[in-house]
Amino acid sequence: MKWLFWLLLAVNAGLFALGRGYLGSFHADAHEPERLAKQLNSDKISLLPAATATAAATAGASAVAAKPAPKPLEVFVCTEVGNFAPADARRFESALEALELGERQSRRNVPGQDISSYIVYIPPQANKEAADKKANELKQLGVSNFFIMSDSTTMRWAISLGVFKQETGAQTLLASLVKQGVHSARVGPRYSNGKLQAFQFRDLDRATRNRLEQIRAKFPEQEMRSCR
Known part of the structure; x- marks a missing residue:
């Protein structure tokens, strides 16, 4: 029975030493002093209360929601300029080449007034x-x-x-x-069959329509209007 007495005594002594910290700590941070030392500005880290963190998140979401939506692109479905006599029609059409409108540009004959x-x-x-x-x-x-x-x-x-x-x-x-x-x-x-011509332009954005207006201004007798 003596061996049992000494065994129990040794176990109790070990538990006493462990509780007092004589044998070190088993916490993870106690065994990783180098990792803790390498953290940047660890002394400045602080935890926010739950209410403060929630308010900050809500403020961030509100800032995103408050960002104005982009404006839709303004498009002019159909714009007409005219009526041109044959010679002026050729000069106007030549000036239009810089706009590179392709199939968005067309022209039509205008009935005469006689x-x-x-x-x-x-x-x-x-x-x-x-x-x-x-x-x-x-x-x-x-x-x-x-x-x-x-x-x-x-x-x-x-x-x-x-x-x-x-x-x-x-x-x-x-x-x-x-x-x-x-x-x-x-x-x-x-x-009578007219010899006048009107030009039509489709799906113009604001910038292109402004450039068209600058060209039309060189023909002050001509009118820019929406297609009928």
Whole structure:
């Protein structure tokens, strides 16, 4: 039994020495003095209270949210300049080369302002079938001198009843047609084919439109406007 007594005594002595720190500490920082010494400004490190840390994070998020969103790019869908006589149109088009607009640039012919004749007509119908139906109605009323206008863009599916140099001749025919029961016919002027041209520009940003305005300013008689 003596050996058991001495064994217990040795264990107790060891625990006593460990508790007093005579055998060193098993904490990680006590066994890594070199790593602690290498830390930069370790004496200046401090822990923030939980409330302070939360407030700082909230302030940072608010600063990000408060940053203004970028403005959308301003785009002009369609801008038109004109109307140009042939010589001025060539000079204007030459000046436009610096803008390098490619397919975004086009031009169109502008109708002349001089009346060349007067037409007696029935306004455009919805489609070919409707125009044919209206033509059959004219035949039933005894009207045979007419034709359906299928090629014109503005008068497509209208029905021409006669063209006159003077308005009086057109008005005389209209009165005769009304007596026959044709009540949808009317008289309208026809204009001479114009030689003027207008230029159209699509999807221009503000900077490019300003450059276009500078070019147009060299032709003060010309107007810049939105496409009709």
